[in-house]
Amino acid sequence: MVLSELPEGASGVISGVGGDMKLRRRLMEMGITCGTPFYIEKYAPLKDPMELVIKGMHISLRVDEAAVIAVDEGKEPVCEDEQ
């Protein structure tokens, strides 16, 4: 399953990052790496881009960028407030 398929409020763990080198590097710099828990905070009013919570940081990325990120849904609830 890829990140862009999940609805608002979903959470899980990132299982793989694809895409071209530039995008992968960028995602990696922002801490979007294998094994990292995430939480989908929301989608923008026009459904693109989306807002992600990773390691307590809020990151926005386009839906087609999220489509290169493979995830396992619901593995671990990571909404920050529940930590």
Next chain:
Amino acid sequence: MGKKAIKIALAGNPNSGKTTVFNQMTGTRQKVGNWPGVTVEKKEGTVFKHGREFNIIDLPGTYSLTPYSMEEIVARDFILEGKPDVVIDVIDASNLERSLYLAVQLRELGCRMIFALNMIDVARARGFRIDGDKLSELFGVPVFFTRANKGKGIDDLLDAAVFLAEEKSAADEARKVHYSRDIEGAIACLKEKLEAYTLKDFPHDYRWTAIKLLEDDEVIRKRIETSAGANSPELMATASELRNRLAQKFGEEPEIVMADERQGFIAGLVKEVVKASSIKRVDVSRNIDLVLTNRFLGFPIFIFFIWAMFQITFGLGEYPMQWLSAGFDSLSEHLSMLIGPGMFADFLINGVIAGVGSVAVFLPNILLLFFCIAIFEDTGYMARAAFLMDRIMHMIGLHGKSFIPMLMGFGCNVPAIMAARTLESSKDRILTILITPFMSCSARLPIYIVLAGTFFAAHAGTVIFSLYLTGIVVAILTGRFLRSTILRGRDAPFVMELPPYRVPMLKNLLIHMWDRAGMFLRKMGGVILVGSLVIWILSSFPAVPESAYEPGLKQIRAIYAQKIAEAKQAGLMSRVEELRRDKAAAEESLRAKMERRQAENSYLGRIGKFIEPVFSPIGIDWRGSIALISGFVAKEVVVSTMGVLYAAGDSGTKALGRVLRQSGVTPLSGLAMMVFVLLYVPCLATMAVMTRETGSVKWTFFSVVYSTAVAWITAFMVYQGGRILGLG
């Protein structure tokens, strides 16, 4: 003291408070410019503290040091080649894990470092306890806690920098990241070859260079090619073989594996250093976002903010603008009284003062706009604006942040183009700068008012609205066209942090505002001044001599002197008044006639006549052509030039309309002219700012040629199309 100045580079992630640290260190003693050859902003400051001189350089905020963006290359090159004595890495303490990625890369570069764990109060409030001593020990780097917004801990950083700069030892090898065995093996192998093959004075750290070669770093590869000379093919072959071997082993590009391992190293480190307590916290930022990026409220609020910014910039800015403009007017009046008529006075008043004045009046707009933009940026709202608008802007191939410059273009293109600085990717920035001038700026409005008011009286509003819409459509088409031709390539990843909302610091806002204003005045002033002088010279020479007035003036005086004398004799005092008024009017009309002769006879007039064939297919005669050429300087000039050339007598809109109609301008050619005005280069100031912001004359030239061509073609279609439809 005679001691050498200490050179400090500030590195850090965007939103880490790096700029605040810089502002606290340097105060107002800072210089803002560009890094050589690129449009990345460079800030430098010099301070004296504890009897030492510090030279502080603010590196661009980056998340990493890969050679993928201008900012990162600039930051890395400065550390490698600028040889700072100390690098201070400003780290957002509440985001330690993310921040350490850059820190690890800096560490690998082998420079002397200090960690400034900034916003430590926020981190503590969020329930993080950071063991500074442990972090210092694990990283081999002095660690300080700072609260830059309160000015706390800044002096400690400078003290530590002095201490570190005077220490001779190199960075501790053992504290660097260790990769897995296969990678370390490859690094060691390459490092050995590098030591053997490169020149003695090879400037970079060998281990670091080996790592970069394994990561296939293009910039470093080129440098090795020059440094290793004949040996470089062998080095490159070894590197690529090692890369292949690693790629096979891990089933992944080596750079990804190494980035992953760095993240792993950091994750381990963070576990040891940070204790997160289980304080349940209220996330203010998140609550604010529930409203500001809300599905239903997000856009209305965004539109309100933008409206407010527009009102402040152009509405509130209108008053100081008028004061300035009145000030310049009275200055030229006083000067003209002081010097009297003549060539020099004309040069000073219509050339120099008018030229400088035409730039200076924009200053209030620029100050206010940048104050508003600084508030947007420093609070963190700018990132939300991009979040909201990205979907729409993406359709033109642009980033969400491009919306602000484009919108400001409706006010004035000069600050709008400067606002494009908020875009990180240089391609996005250039594209935004190229399409912003199609947003119809406020200086073009008076021209529409005259032409539309004259020819489309009842429908003037609709016509003007359609013009604005045409500008937007052309901007969109241009965006798509350039994206698929000369500015091709996938747009930069949008992936962006939405930083927590923060209360902006007034000091930062003011410094930001003054930077922009100073830059505007210094850089624009010169160009505009020269440009205005050129136009002044072209329009004043060859001059119609004063003596040409004489016969006409004498005649008028003689006629009226006689008439007035007669009336006086007859005792008709009201008649005398009337005659005096008539006399003044006759003199005025003679002056206007002479001005028209001057305009027609001047170089500018000759140019107008010369290029008339170019404009006649779009229904514009030589007078319109001159007005349009003068519009290259500023659109404000177009109406007054038309006033002179069509000899409206007085400068009122109605009078001008009347004479325009009399001199054969039709509604259709009026419309074509408006379309041309809408689309061609806004003004000299825009060209100057464009050159500065794109970093080359090339793009300005392109923009001038492109927009003028688009303007001509569109106006041609309007005029000829209209004639075919029988509207002419």
